[in-house]
Amino acid sequence: MTAYIRPRLMSDVYSTITDADRDVQARLADVLERRAADPQQRDMLSAYLSDIDVPEAANLLDIGCGTGAVSRELARRLPQGRIIGLDPSPVFLATARQLASDLPNLSFSEGDARNLSYDNCSFDAVIYHTTLSHIPSPETALNEAFRVLRSGGILAVFDGNYTTTTLANGAFDPLQACADAAMAALVHDRWLIQKLPALVRHVGFSIIKQRSLGIVETDEPDYMLTIADRGADVLAAEGRISADLALALKNEARRRVGSGCFYGSIAYGSLVAGKPL
Numbered sequence: 412m413t414a415y416i417r418p419r420l421m422s423d424v425y426s427t428i429t430d431a432d433r434d435v436q437a438r439l440a441d442v443l444e445r446r447a448a449d450p451q452q453r454d455m456l457s458a459y460l461s462d463i464d465v466p467e468a469a470n471l472l473d474i475g476c477g478t479g480a481v482s483r484e485l486a487r488r489l490p491q492g493r494i495i496g497l498d499p500s501p502v503f504l505a506t507a508r509q510l511a512s513d514l515p516n517l518s519f520s521e522g523d524a525r526n527l528s529y530d531n532c533s534f535d536a537v538i539y540h541t542t543l544s545h546i547p548s549p550e551t552a553l554n555e556a557f558r559v560l561r562s563g564g565i566l567a568v569f570d571g572n573y574t575t576t577t578l579a580n581g582a583f584d585p586l587q588a589c590a591d592a593a594m595a596a597l598v599h600d601r602w603l604i605q606k607l608p609a610l611v612r613h614v615g616f617s618i619i620k621q622r623s624l625g626i627v628e629t630d631e632p633d634y635m636l637t638i639a640d641r642g643a644d645v646l647a648a649e650g651r652i653s654a655d656l657a658l659a660l661k662n663e664a665r666r667r668v669g670s671g672c673f674y675g676s677i678a679y680g681s682l683v684a685g686k687p688l
């Protein structure tokens with residue numbers, strides 16, 4: 412009998428995070444903290460945070476804060492500021508509160524980027540760190556950010572340019588199928604970064620600074636190996652390949668690490684914009 416192959420890949424778990432099992436959310440919480448601790452991720456964060464000019468006592472809103480890694484960094488950088496991390500996942504927020512217990516200027520709140528409960532003009536800056544690509548109808552979220560920002564307030568968006576995710580080191584490389592499947596399953600809109608300049612201008616922001624950033628992993632590819640594995644699992648779960656082939660692809664990724672020819676990379680983009688005075 413011919414196996415049935417579903418035409419669409421799985422949908423982005425983050426975009427419907429409150430529907431996910433608590434175990435899945437707990438595992439993702441761990442992934443978010445490990446990713447945030449990665450030196451390349453920290454370098455990218457420092458680079459674009461240096462583009463944000465806010466007063467020392469600023470009110471900041473970190474939307475889609477997850478376990479609060481970026482919120483904590485903001486709270487440490489602005490000890491006189493007031494930072495709020497917002498996320499729909501109570502599981503992520505429980506971890507976020509635990510990890511921020513030593514930061515009195517940081518609090519967390521449950522909510523949705525597309526329907527904020529804050530007053531007009533109540534924040535000096537709004538941050539979306541690898542969040543906007545996971546939100547269906549990002550224009551609604553950006554309109555809300557515009558509404559809650561004061562005149563002259565700053566919008567900062569940092570996200571993966573996930574169409575660039577590569578595990579290939581040649582044409583027709585089978586590991587690239589894993590990269591593509593993982594991105595399709597993990598990210599609601601892989602083209603968000605390319606669409607972002609037009610989106611923010613349409614909402615009314617003026618662009619201040621954009622950067623192209625990225626990560627590359629070769630010898631100790633912690634994060635990029637998880638992409639290979641997740642992609643192989645997605646392809647198997649969708650019935651596109653057998654469990655044996657999924658295992659073979661994961662082994663191939665590890666063989667490449669062992670023989671020094673593994674290459675995994677993702678470009679990221681940042682955009683800082685202002686609400687006109």
Ligand SMILES: C[S@@+](CC[C@H](N)C(=O)[O-])C[C@H]1O[C@@H](n2cnc3c(N)ncnc32)[C@H](O)[C@@H]1O
Nearest residue numbers: 425426428443475476477500523524540541542
């Ligand atoms: C990839 S995680 C990024 C988390 C955090 N910013 C970080 O970089 O560690 C994406 C986050 O977006 C959140 N999210 C998904 N849909 C959302 C929505 N509609 N409004 C606000 N946040 C949302 C998820 O719960 C998740 O925490």
